[in-house]
Ligand SMILES: [Zn+2]
């Protein structure tokens with residue numbers, strides 16, 4: 491994804507609502523990721539539900555939520571659009587879990603699956619980041635972390651940027667299957 495015109499630092503590049511989300515902990519509402527209890531959702535009931543899902547992995551829980559919300563066929567269709575890799579011939583839940591591994595964004599409050607933002611490429615010196623918009627139904631915004639000139643590729647980080655080069659590089663190759671060639675990696679390698 492590229493900018494058409496110049497984008498100012500801190501500007502919102504786009505907003506979207508997550509296809510599915512999952513809270514980092516019981517501290518956050520499982521429906522909107524706001525600090526729990528939020529004013530809108532019944533956090534006691536939700537907490538009991540979360541308790542029941544405890545034995546499942548995060549991606550399993552997100553996959554089941556997505557299937558619950560859209561149905562198997564549309565859930566698979568939605569994640570297939572986000573993936574440039576073949577999702578295999580496993581059962582629907584496993585294929586969705588595979589797609590989630592590649593596309594879920596980690597926020598301070600939890601994990602979200604996004605559509606437009608999933609098209610963004612990685613850089614270890616990204617010019618954008620994703621955050622939850624406060625005080626709104628679950629809405630995410632892509633924010634410019636610096637001034638971005640016109641016709642520049644928008645990038646986000648797929649990895650913890652505090653990590654040293656070797657660890658970042660190994661993680662990106664293991665999790666996403668590419669060798670990062672960003673300017674920072676070229677400097678640090
Ligand atoms: Zn809520």
Ligand SMILES: [Zn+2]
Pocket residue numbers: 613614615670671672673674675676
């Ligand atoms: Zn890099």
